[in-house]
Amino acid sequence: MxxxxxxxxxxxxxxxxxxxxxxxxxxxxxxxxxxxxxxxxxxxxxxxxxxxxxxxKKLHKVGDSLHDPNTGTVTLNAIKDISNKKLIIGDLKVNFLNAKVITITNLSDAYKAELIENFGGNPKEFTYAQILYKTENTGNDEISWSGFHTAVTGDGQQMDLDFNLSFGNPNPASIDMMSNSKIDNNMVWVPVKKDEKSVRLKADNVLKRDNSKKDFIVYGQEIKIDL
The missing domain is CATH 1.20.5 (Single alpha-helices involved in coiled-coils or other helix-helix interfaces)
Structure with missing residues (x-):
């Protein structure tokens, strides 16, 4: 029990x-x-x-301004529809969309340091033309292209645009495009004066993957963009 x-x-x-x-x-x-x-x-x-x-927080019309903590105070000085502009280099077709002239003031310390690294001096502000475009490979071959890497301002000042790569802008340092394909939302910056009226852009050469083709290389062309 x-x-x-x-x-x-x-x-x-x-x-x-x-x-x-x-x-x-x-x-x-x-x-x-x-x-x-x-x-x-x-x-x-x-x-x-x-x-x-x-x-x-978008710049829609001239005079619009916003504060970006990563850069500073961003102001839209001018905007122009340039959708009538096209550039054809071999099988590559570049369709432009719009151009904005933008000024950044009250620079953040990090952004100012980046400007000094790329351009030198002691900048108090930075003005640039932001040019939007899209690309299309109209041919049956794969091609490669390296965007716009040289510009000339209205007063004849030539400049290198490779700084776009360090700024993270989608102006291709090198891009492969498959046959009959498109890429939207490309962008290139060109440092300009606030009252700049136009810039000239020089496009890089277009290459075909098959280097046995007679048109393996088509040399880049120049285009004037009104601002």
Whole structure:
């Protein structure tokens, strides 16, 4: 009889410990859910807010200005529709979209350091023409192209545009295009004066992957862009 009593007591003790363990586990699970869920919601709301704010901060018309903590105060000086401009180099067709003249003042320390690294001096502001374009390979061969790497301003000043690569602009340092393909949202910056009226861009050569073709290389051309 004592043996059955001891066995019953042992089973009862195990049941009590198991129940306590489940209660503790449920409590911990609820506590973790309580701690993580608000953080995830907060993060999601923060991203949504940032996207909403980003969508509002665009330069649509002359005189528009915004503050970018990474660069400074950004102001639109001029904007021009240049969709009538096209450049054809062999199988490559470049369709231009628009050109904006933009000035950045109240430069952030990091952006000023980047300007000094690329252009020297001690800049107080930076004005540039932002030229948007898209490319199309109209042929049946794969081609490569390296964008616009030289410009001449209205007063005849020639400059190298390779700084676009370090600024992260999608003006291709080297790009391969498959046959009958398109690439949108290309962009090149050209440092200019605020009242600049035009710039001349020199496109790089277009090469075919098959170098046995007679038109393996087509030399780059120049185009004038009104600002």
């Amino acid at each position: 004592k043996k059955y009593g001891v066995l019953f007591f042992a089973l009862l003790l195990c049941f009590i410990l198991t129940a306590c363990g489940n209660s503790s586990s449920n409590a911990n699970s609820k506590e973790q859910e309580k701690n993580t869920t608000p953080a995830e919601n907060k993060s999601g709301n923060s991203n949504n807010t940032a996207q909403e704010e980003g969508s509002k």
